[in-house]
Amino acid sequence: MFRQTSWKKTLIFEQSSPGRIGHEVETLSEIEETSLNRIMQKIPPGLLRQKQLGLPEVSELCVVRHFTRLSQMNYGVDSGFYPLGSCTMKYNPKICDLVTTFPEAQKIHPYQDPRSVQGSLQIMHELAKWLAELSGMKKVTLQPAAGAHGEYTGIMIVRKYHQIKGNLDRKREIIVPDSAHGTNPATVSMCGFETVVIPSNEGGCVDIEALRSTVSERTAGIMLTNPNTLGRFEPDIEEITRIIHEVDGLAYYDGANFNAIMGKVRPGDMGFDIVHFNLHKTFATPHGGGGPGAGPVGVVSRLEPFLPIPTIDFDPTTYEYFLQYDHPHSIGKVRSYYGNFSIILRAYAYILRLGYEGLKAVSDMAVLNANYMKTLSQKIKGFTILYGKDSFCMHEFVLSAKELLKEKNISALDVSKFIIDHGFHPPTIYFPLIVPEALMIEPTESESKKILDEFIDILKEVSHFAYTDQQDSISEKPLNASVGRIDDVKAARQPILSYRMLKQKES
Numbered sequence: 053m054f055r056q057t058s059w060k061k062t063l064i065f066e067q068s069s070p071g072r073i074g075h076e077v078e079t080l081s082e083i084e085e086t087s088l089n090r091i092m093q094k095i096p097p098g099l100l101r102q103k104q105l106g107l108p109e110v111s112e113l114c115v116v117r118h119f120t121r122l123s124q125m126n127y128g129v130d131s132g133f134y135p136l137g138s139c140t141m142k143y144n145p146k147i148c149d150l151v152t153t154f155p156e157a158q159k160i161h162p163y164q165d166p167r168s169v170q171g172s173l174q175i176m177h178e179l180a181k182w183l184a185e186l187s188g189m190k191k192v193t194l195q196p197a198a199g200a201h202g203e204y205t206g207i208m209i210v211r212k213y214h215q216i217k218g219n220l221d222r223k224r225e226i227i228v229p230d231s232a233h234g235t236n237p238a239t240v241s242m243c244g245f246e247t248v249v250i251p252s253n254e255g256g257c258v259d260i261e262a263l264r265s266t267v268s269e270r271t272a273g274i275m276l277t278n279p280n281t282l283g284r285f286e287p288d289i290e291e292i293t294r295i296i297h298e299v300d301g302l303a304y305y306d307g308a309n310f311n312a313i314m315g316k317v318r319p320g321d322m323g324f325d326i327v328h329f330n331l332h333k334t335f336a337t338p339h340g341g342g343g344p345g346a347g348p349v350g351v352v353s354r355l356e357p358f359l360p361i362p363t364i365d366f367d368p369t370t371y372e373y374f375l376q377y378d379h380p381h382s383i384g385k386v387r388s389y390y391g392n393f394s395i396i397l398r399a400y401a402y403i404l405r406l407g408y409e410g411l412k413a414v415s416d417m418a419v420l421n422a423n424y425m426k427t428l429s430q431k432i433k434g435f436t437i438l439y440g441k442d443s444f445c446m447h448e449f450v451l452s453a454k455e456l457l458k459e460k461n462i463s464a465l466d467v468s469k470f471i472i473d474h475g476f477h478p479p480t481i482y483f484p485l486i487v488p489e490a491l492m493i494e495p496t497e498s499e500s501k502k503i504l505d506e507f508i509d510i511l512k513e514v515s516h517f518a519y520t521d522q523q524d525s526i527s528e529k530p531l532n533a534s535v536g537r538i539d540d541v542k543a544a545r546q547p548i549l550s551y552r553m554l555k556q557k558e559s
């Protein structure tokens with residue numbers, strides 16, 4: 053079992069000692085000094101920093117130890133099971149990291165003449181083509197840097213589409229189911245539309261009648277993930293996209309859950325017009341903590357003119373890859389250059405390594421693992437499945453601890469802390485919002501049956517403690533982690549996020 057270490061919690065600032073250095077900055081040459089001064093003179097004095105930066109003064113060894121210790125107090129996919137639903141915290145093969153260290157990948161610059169980086173452009177062009185094939189879209193942009201950024205790109209395309217047709221005054225609404233990820237309604241507002249929420253039916257899917265009565269001439273589009281966040285595949289998906297198209301709305305596919313469907317079904321064939329991918333979920337980039345990601349967006353052919361510029365195209369007469377700026381209705385740029393190249397490269401290596409059959413096998417295993425866990429966990433006293441109890445789930449499922457709370461006063465949060473104490477990362481909790489005391493479990497394809505069984509045993513144990521009235525031994529957990537129970541409300545209301553904030557608090 054994984055145990056986090058409990059090092060003394062000292063900030064690197066508190067280890068600072070005046071004059072100590074870990075890295076010597078090279079002194080500037082005379083030419084460099086002159087040009088630096090020239091640049092400095094152009095900066096308005098009001099924008100120049102007056103005070104010192106206040107960086108910690110520490111030795112190299114001190115830095116190494118500090119971050120090694122922090123990593124030992126942390127938990128990641130490389131330390132253990134991480135069934136965080138909707139986030140697809142699967143194993144990211146190390147070979148995908150390796151390719152990003154090649155000099156061909158590292159020693160290039162986005163301003164280089166495209167003719168001198170044909171290999172990199174080819175990689176991006178091919179990845180975009182593969183993603184288009186997997187999703188049933190015509191063309192893909194790799195620019196967006198995250199899922200939410202992909203959503204923004206996609207809904208800006210929806211906006212421009214209606215604008216060009218002269219319908220934007222009337223096309224004001226975007227439909228989002230109540231099981232949606234929070235980024236969906238946020239994106240709708242960011243892009244200047246109104247969110248119209250439709251309820252799920254008893255099966256946890258879109259209520260078609262509710263959809264019909266909501267759709268009108270004001271409908272600009274719909275945002276859906278399928279399978280949805282409950283792990284349910286919409287049985288009426290073609291009907292849903294047809295209803296939206298009838299009023300000239302566009303159907304947006306939130307592809308964060310792509311791990312379930314690779315090589316199985318394609319959003320394009322379901323009738324969707326725009327799709328985003330989370331390369332940092334499905335395609336081999338480690339994520340969490342806000343690191344770099346990629347959220348490529350694919351569109352059907354009639355939306356191609358709206359894509360961000362430039363796209364990467366191939367000229368068959370000169371055999372050259374080039375940057376295509378000719379997208380007459382382009383929404384513009386959504387990010388500098390071409391996107392996060394190292395993330396793109398990882399996805400390319402991942403897909404190349406697995407091939408089409410391999411990707412299909414990934415989805416097979418992801419779905420099999422989820423169903424195995426769903427079947428076993430819903431038999432445990434105190435846990436129930438509120439949507440789709442008797443049917444297969446896709447890559448994830450949502451367990452409710454509603455009864456455990458009602459009967460034994462143990463909440464989903466208590467269950468999570470108990471899981472942490474047993475050396476695993478807990479599932480996503482209290483999401484989706486329509487399930488009370490939700491525990492959203494996504495095992496991914498990476499884990500063995502043994503690990504899945506160990507997790508089920510932890511759920512059995514927490515249920516056993518609760519129903520033998522040993523609640524105390526649950527509510528005091530975690531004891532075996534680097535951090536015990538924190539005051540969630542205080543952490544949210546009075547967060548201390550920097551050394552400066554800490555100093556202010558102390559003074």
Ligand SMILES: *Cc1c(COP(=O)(O)O)cnc(C)c1O
Nearest residue numbers: 138198199200233235277306308
């Ligand atoms: C993760 C996720 C997103 C957002 O992706 P980010 O890369 O975190 O911005 C959107 N929708 C769903 C269903 C997700 O799981």
